[in-house]
Amino acid sequence: MKKTLLAIAALAPLALALLYGWVHEPALPALPAPPKPDSALVAAGARVVALGDCMVCHTAPHGMPYAGGLPLRTPFGTIYSTNITPDPETGIGRWSQEAFRRALRRGVARDGHLLYPAFPYTHYTRMTDADIDAAWHYLMSRTPVHAEPRANDLLFPLTWRPLLAFWNALYLKTGDGAPPAATGAVARGRYLADTLGHCGSCHSGLTLAGGERQPPFGGGMIDGWTAPALTRLTQGPAPWTESELADYLRTGLSRGHGAAKGPMRPVTERLADVPGEDVAALAAWLMSIQQPAATATHTAVAARPAATGQALFEGACAGCHATAAPMMRLAARPALARSSAVLGEHPATFIQTVLQGIAWPADQHGQAGPYMPAFAATLTDAQIATIAADVRAAAGVPAWPDTERESARLRKELPR
Ligand code: HEC
Ligand code: HEC
Ligand code: HEC
Known part of the structure; x- marks a missing residue:
């Protein structure tokens, strides 16, 4: 008995050291000053950032674009988005391209702290290197805003960020930065939906631990709204067509179905700014994931009640x-x-x-x-x-x- 205790006592520091090595990410060097963005890449980055809804989350109501401070309510407390303008002190003005890439790919900030998955890096991780780099150039071309990030209001022990290493081990499937192997509209749409559009973060529903449910796109709840299943859009009494979906995504209104409301509204507002071919690709991909209708559960109700x-x-x-x-x-x-x-x-x-x-x-x-x-x-x-x-x-x-x-x-x- 005594021997076992001694062995544990001897091994514990080793185990802790191993664990620390595993959860510890190094700080990456700060740039001496905000870099000069490349204007050709800025234009490409504008499209990436619009498709990625970066502004939606990184702008507080009536706040400066990208200066952060938007409260994101999760079952575990409130997380505030950070300042991603190129301000050297409070923003990402001194983040190298490498530091930015690590943040999107692995959810790690420049100074090495782990980021909460309210930032959808579990999706951005599969962005191509070219898209991530273009986004960096675009953000570096924005007006710097001096705005300190707001402190989060989370339940203990989630305030302790190293715990996120366990969450990442469960839910983060790191991408390699290569472009998707397949070409064509459906493949482009799948890439956009999986990475920049992060459609699954609302439409897949969450497990108790806050990971996305599998198989994806079966529907979920977000901020008290229903995000409908995306795999049953052609079922039921009002089936969607591909052109109706493209209309809805681009304008926020489908004459055949209704308007985009609640958390879907900002998604369609941003999609209004991206090239039509990207929205058409999303619609083509949506059509490709439709499941055949199960046996009809639709019971008609004849008369209007009271x-x-x-x-x-x-x-x-x-x-x-x-x-x-x-x-x-x-x-x-x-x-x-x-x-x-x-x-x-x-x-x-x-x-x-x-x-x-x-x-x-x-x-x-x-x-x-x-x-x-x-x-x-x-x-x-x-x-x-x-x-x-x-x-x-x-x-x-x-x-x-x-x-x-x-x-x-x-x-x-x-x-x-
Ligand atoms: C769903 C909301 C949401 C979206 C969309 C989003 N972010 Fe964020 N982002 C956050 C939150 C919240 C944080 C802070 C996480 C934390 O503090 O742990 C964050 C943090 C970051 C950070 C780390 C900054 C720092 O100071 O540590 C970077 C870089 C970043 N986001 C870039 C982007 C880019 C680029 C996009 C678009 C491709 C984007 N974000 C889209 C919510 C979002
Ligand atoms: C921030 C959460 C969120 C994200 C991200 C999101 N959606 Fe939605 N979506 C919703 C909600 C909530 C609704 C229901 C809103 C409504 O009925 O007006 C919705 C509605 C829809 C609808 C209409 C479905 C119907 O039956 O009426 C489609 C289609 C759709 N989303 C596609 C997408 C696609 C494609 C993406 C990714 C590019 C996406 N959504 C990203 C939350 C989201
Ligand atoms: C001043 C006009 C106005 C009034 C009054 C109004 N609505 Fe609406 N409603 C709209 C508009 C505009 C939309 C967006 C969709 C559209 O353009 O048809 C909408 C959408 C909706 C939707 C979602 C449909 C969709 O787009 O998916 C529902 C549900 C709804 N209304 C219910 C109601 C109910 C119930 C009432 C009464 C308590 C009501 N509305 C009163 C104008 C109105």
Whole structure:
């Protein structure tokens, strides 16, 4: 007994040293001053950064672009994005190309600390070297902003970053920087979706440990919204076509289905800025991952239920959503009965749309986007549940269970 204890005591420092060697990443040298970007690569980098949604996460509401500070709420606490402008003190102005590449490929900051996977490096890791380098040149060409990163608000022990080495061992499949072997639109779309688009970080759903569920794209929840399965888009009563998908991704509105709302909205706003061929490639890839429909589970519901639902809908919604409403006739808007928000298995997206409405887009192209007022202040959870049942019945699908309770839960989490 005594001998075993002695052996453990002797070996423990060795084990700790090995573990330390494993989790420890060296600091990489700082550049003496922010580098001069290459203008040809800056243009290529603009496309990469738009496809990668870098600005979406690295800009706080009303904040300077790329200066960080956006709170990302996770089940483990709140993580704030960092400043990736070329400011030498608070940004990445002194990060070499090598340091930047290591961050995207392995989730390690220049000084060697491990980054939280709220930064989707598990996807960016498979970017090509050419795309990563172009992104570096583009970011180095932005206006430097002096902004200290905000401290995270995480549950212990996750505040201790070396733990992330274990998470990485489970979930990080490091890429080698080589371009995809296959060519053509589907292969390009697959590359974009897997790496820059990181579509799976919302559409695959998360395991308890915060990794993405396998097989991918089976649907998930993000910030209280449903991110629908991407493998069943051609099933159900309102199947998508390839050109509808391309329209939706590029403009945020498909006349056949509805508008991009919640966390999908910024994704489509950025895709508006990338070449049409990249969006077409994403649509082609989406069509290639569709599963054949399982046996029909769709039960038609004939009559609309209680009159109160209809009356509430007439009062609050019909002005815009009734078939004869001017918005529907003049602007040729999609019918509610074709939207995944109504047809989906889960009511979250319907409830969030009614509670929060759909804001005017901050659109630099001067395009008037979809607008819907928020009803959080005017409708109760019971009323929202009643309207939901009515809208579901009108679409020919059975009411969701527990809509009222779900509405109460989501209302508590509304962004203030
Ligand atoms: C889903 C949100 C999200 C997206 C999209 C995103 N980032 Fe980040 N990024 C973060 C967060 C959060 C951190 C901070 C992580 C931490 O502190 O551990 C971060 C950190 C970084 C860092 C490390 C900076 C530092 O100071 O340590 C770099 C570099 C970076 N991101 C670059 C990018 C690039 C380039 C893109 C686009 C290709 C991008 N990010 C897209 C959320 C995001
Ligand atoms: C930040 C999370 C997030 C990311 C990243 C994301 N999505 Fe989404 N997506 C959502 C949410 C939430 C919805 C539902 C929103 C709605 O109904 O308006 C959605 C809706 C969609 C829809 C409509 C589905 C339907 O049935 O109505 C498509 C198609 C789609 N996303 C494709 C993509 C593709 C392709 C990518 C990657 C390029 C992507 N999404 C990246 C969150 C995300
Ligand atoms: C001022 C006009 C207006 C009113 C009033 C309004 N909406 Fe909307 N709603 C819109 C617009 C615009 C969209 C975006 C889609 C589109 O353009 O058709 C939308 C989208 C939706 C969607 C998502 C459909 C999609 O795009 O996927 C749902 C669900 C919805 N509305 C429900 C309601 C309900 C329920 C009410 C009443 C409580 C209501 N709306 C009241 C204008 C309105």
